[in-house]
Amino acid sequence: MDVRAADVFADVAAVLGPKKETSSNCFCLSYRIGSTENQALRGPERFERVRGLCAEDPPPGVLAYDGAEPVGWAAIHPRADTTFATNRRIPHVEGHEDPWSLWCVRVRPGHRKQGISHQLVAGAVEFARVNGATVVEAYPVDNRGEKVDLTMAYVGTRALFERAGFEYVMDTTSVLNGFTRVLMRYTT
Template identity: 75%
Template sequence: MAIEVRAASVFDDVAAVVGPKRPDANVCFCLSYRLTSSKENLSLRGPARGERVRELCAEDPAPGVIAYDGDEPVGWAAVHPRADTSFATNRRIPHLDDLDVWSLWCVRVRPGHRKQGISHHLIAGAVAFAREHGAPMVEAYPVDNGGERVDLTMAYVGTRAAFERAGFTKAADTTSVLNGFPRIIMRLDLR
């Protein structure tokens, strides 16, 4: 298996990984943190969510990266300048400084492709993508689960161990809790 990670500029590939099975479903579609306005997030229903993601895929930079096994999209990582996300105003995850950091908030691997190391490729690919676009620092908000199992529906934020393996270090605690585990801020300096 040769995994290649590329910019998420092909909507159909993004939809294959994070889109709903039914186009009228009101699933996240990885917009919850990407949009700066909770009002916009709540107003997008059914197919409108997919159309908003289609618009984001056409922008530069793209809304994240996709991992491919050959031509098949097998994973997704959301990474973008924090200023263009809800993390810009999130009260539970504090700003540590005024650096124009990029946020990496979602890592998802498709069923049937999990436990093959694809998440590691996604994190590395997201970091490379941010670096290519001039990011001075990448920040992630994983759970600090101490090796305990994280419910699959909440595992999208990643774990402290996964980000440590990618060279990130803990920068701060947060008041955010997911699946009973505290979320922390982890950073990787790209300067």
């Protein structure tokens, strides 16, 4: 398994994109851009916005590859460039002015239960470190071993991030699928 920068739009679209370009699914934009722009973008405009993000330096995240096939995605970017910068439910923690946020981990159907999420988290942390991050934050649910609805599992679990060396900082007031999201940090 190889994890590398998500700078190839076609590969990002293969993991995150809808089957039809007219669809207006998330495409991992909901925390990356402001809600006004996110709600206004429809169909092909969403594709073009993500294509533009893939061309930026740094791109919007990392992809996991099984050979040449993209099989997983992790969204990671400086918190200041995301909606987490102003999110009241997931507070800014004093002491680290420029953390990076890791907020979405997705593995394609047919490739799950193979440890790819763990590799994506490790690859995302390394990507952030190489791009100057000293701290990476994640905001997973603390599900205490209970099942998380697959549509909400993109944030990851506390256990996933603990296994990757992240440390619990605090509970947040954000709740997803009935579970409290926690703020966790990794010092690179």
